[in-house]
Amino acid sequence: MGGGKLHFRDFQTENFKHEAMKFIIKLIQKSIDKSNNNPPITYIMATGGGAHKFYNLMTKTFRKYKLPMKIIAKDEMECLIRGLDWLITKIPNEIFTYDLIADHTKFTDLQSESSIYPYLLVNIGSGVSMVKVTGPGEHERIGGSTLGGGTLWGLLSLLTDAKDYNEMLEMAQRGNNENIDLLVGDIYGTNYNKIGLKAHNIASSFAKVFKKLRFTNKKPEDIARSLLYSISNNIGQIAYLQALRFNLKRIYFGGSYISGHMQTIHTLSYAVNFWSKGDMQSYFLRHEGYLGSVGAFIMGPASNNSE
Structure with a gap:
């Protein structure tokens, strides 16, 4: 980007009005001060559900403070792909794989x-979207x-009593799913070698809760780890099946669900490698939660496919 620098900041959706808006207004006012109070129109490239959910709030707030802002909402899927393509081809040390044998x-x-084509993007947010x-x-x-x-x-x-998503991931890091999963x-x-199953493979998530001890005796850390494995394994298997359906060998995992968490990355990689017998490769990103934002930024206000 001509030697420029991109800065990333995330907010919880429920805190958008009180945290994100204050942050945006502060940035704009700093820009106005630097331009001797004669700034050009500043465009906010927005995408995802929030681009529509908070459109009126942003518009009214900017009018209230007499800020020269214009919001342009972009199609979410288009932004995701544009952002990913740009990161794959333009940014060094952005895309990485996980070596299951070397564990790094x-x-x-x-x-x-x-x-880079063709590939499958598995974008994991609140739900999961898979895009060919x-x-x-x-x-x-x-x-x-x-x-x-x-x-x-x-x-x-x-x-559990975890207060936010990061605390839940930290809790999972300390847990032992063997106390929860069968x-x-x-x-x-021992191993079931005939069908390729190791002794440590999960046969049934949460099954020990039902079969052995009361649920109230279980540690929240163990519950967190078991549930993380359960959700991630399910996503990994569905990703493999969709890639198999369209003969895709490269699977990119994006979205805020991953959050750079190594347990999640390991589990997704393991699931794809296991089901594909090593025929497919999982890829991850340093900025996995910002694909849509990057794509909207790259497209800019002149693009003709805004919503």
């Missing part, structure tokens, strides 16, 4: 635009799931 991540090299991308501007939502980050957050809010080794005593 590895950044990939920058790719030319002509070489075959070329620039050529994409189709082919499936998804209602079981996503909102499911994990909602159930853990009911089952493993292959619990059933067979």
Whole structure:
């Protein structure tokens, strides 16, 4: 971007009015001060549900403070793909894979635009959207799931005292799902080599809660880890099935659900590798939660496909 720098900031949806709006107004007023109180119109490129949900709030607030702002809402899927394509091809040390054997991540090299297609984008927010991308501007939502980050957050809010999503992830990091999940080794005593199952593989999520001890005796950390595995394994398997359906070998996982959390990255990678027998590759991003924002920014106000 000509030597410029992009800065990222996230807010909870429920805090948009009191936190995000104050932050935006502060930035705009600083810009006005630097322009000797004669600023040009500043465009806010918005996408996702919030671009519509908060459109009237933003418009009224900017008018109230007499700020020269114009909000332009962009199509969410288009922004996601434009953002991902740009990050894949333009930003070094952005895309990485997870080596299941060495147990570490590895950044990939920058790719030319002509070489990145086709691929599957699995965008995990409150729910899950899966988008087949075959070329620039050529994409189709082919499936998804209602079981996503909102499911994990909602159930853990009911089952634990965690205050926010990051606390839930930290809780999961400390937990041991073997106290909650029924493993292959619990059933067979060892590996089930004939069908490729290791003793540590999960046979049934949360099954030990039902079979052995009362739920109230379980640690919230163990519950958090078990549920994280359950949701992530489910997403990974559905992603594999959609990729298999369209003969796609590259799967990019994006969305705020991941949040750079290594357990989640490991689980998604493991699921895709297990079901595809190593034939498909999972990719992750440093800025996985900002694909839509980056795409909207890249498209700019002159683009003719605003909503």
